[in-house]
Amino acid sequence: MKRRVMTWMMAGLALLSITGAAHADAKPKLVILISIDQFSADLFNAYRGQYRAGLKELSSGIVYPSAYHEHGVTETCAGHAVIATGNHPNRTGIIANEWFDGTLGKDRYCTDDAVHVAATAKRVLGVGPGLLEVSTIGDWLKSASPASRVFSVAGKDRSAIMMGGHKPDGAFWFDGKQGFDTWGVTVDDARTRLTPLAPFNAKLASRIAQHAPIWTYFDKTCKTREAQIPLAGGKTFNSHLPPDLPPPLPGQAATTNPILPPWFYDTVTLEAAVSLIASEKLGHGQATDILAIGLSGTDMVGHVYGSQGPEMCDQIARLDDELGRFLKHIKALGVPVLIAVTADHGGSDIPERLNMRGYPRAERIEPLALLAQLNAGVRAGVGIDWDPLRSALFDPTRLTIVDRDGKVLGDAALRHRIADETAARARTLPGVAGAWTADVLQAHPVDPRLLPDQLSLGDRMALSFYPARTADVSLLFDPMVTAAPLFPGRLLMGHSGASDLNRRVPMLFWWPGVASQERAVPVAVTDLAPTLAAYIGVQPDGTIDGRCLNIGETEDICARK
Structure with missing residues (x-):
């Protein structure tokens, strides 16, 4: 009898193994691409032992701890274009957040394409993906599978637009005031595209107006990182929570109005993503859908407060918690899903704190x-x-x-x-x-x-x-040199550089039941788009710089046609 029970158990385990492997290699119904802005490999690894929720689970899949942005100008717009296209900026044309346009005689922002317009924002040069010179993974999917739906949602327009590509069903970004905006061919078209998030926007605007969030400690252990950091010119940066209100800019009156904390951008972005999944029934159609999510809070913290203080400590704890709630919702969908996580660039800490910790080459220009x-x-x-x-x-x-x-x-x-x-x-x-x-x-x-x-x-x-x-x-x-002015509460740190601090980021692949693997060999962020394309069975449109990484469990997904 015992032998018969053991035989049944072994057969059951074998069947479970085969079924799990087949599910893992099956084409997902929903691909979720998450970019965590300024989430360097150093930041990812520094807090890895403290993850308790979403980042812990996402780190239990296939982990590339050293994925590199190979280009030199590491900025948000350029990095998101690389993530979505598998191409370097010398192909995408998105070389930075902005550049000098000799024809216009002034700086041109990377989404000011002079072709499309926003639903609510008033921009002289419009807003849209027209300056992106190549196609994205969402574009490849829409061309191969018209029934597929492609959405992007982010805390910044440049993140949503670059990851959404040229043919999204919707690309939405938080305006930092009351709701999400989008682009279209005309204002009416843009407002129609905004329809899926209209109910969410109404509730969000009311929520902000009635009770704007205040940044207090979510993780009280982060309080140990508080410090008073001397700055040039007799200034002092008081690194603590809640943060001090920023001083007024020249010609502006002082404000007592609370500023939306960076983590709130991530909160509402993930909530908007959940709303889109529900209203559009993403993952429940016959074809594969893509949802790209750009989480901007970490970048905001890095620029204003640096990466080693209580502000970033608390931001990472909140991000981990928010992603945990998001993953619970995704699991409850009951559909085959693949989640990829990476970052548009890295970053370092403010040079003044680095100097306090014994880094003599850290300086501000x-x-x-x-x-x-x-x-x-x-x-x-x-x-x-x-x-x-x-x-x-x-x-x-x-x-x-x-x-x-x-x-x-x-x-x-x-x-x-x-x-x-x-x-x-x-x-x-x-320097x-x-x-x-x-x-x-x-x-x-x-x-x-x-x-x-x-x-x-x-x-x-x-x-x-x-x-x-x-x-x-x-x-x-040099790697620990920053050319940024001193505006405590507004700006202390930049990251546009080719050092490993700025270009090395994590790249994670996760799905329910994935077997955990740590892959230490350096890879390129350009590899992400062709890997996802192979996984969902679509071909890139034209030549790309990246290559497919085999993340399959029982087959070589890079060999799929």
């Missing part, structure tokens, strides 16, 4: 002072009597050469002389890791056989080059 220094040197070196270098406000890493009137310099020979002089002078400055002219980057070959962690600084910057958008001169700073 005042961007306007650096620009003035370079302009003075170039004027003397080239023999001109105007400041020829222009940068976006507080961003001296991308320098455009202009004439006396502030327009792009038309004299090609002089422009080349100024670019060469600028790059040569910049390389001699403390500058490298400087390249546009001509050098355009001619720089990148060996595709190199692993992501083997690329030189020049390789990385070349992958961020796109004609007519990349500046005349591009600069990189």
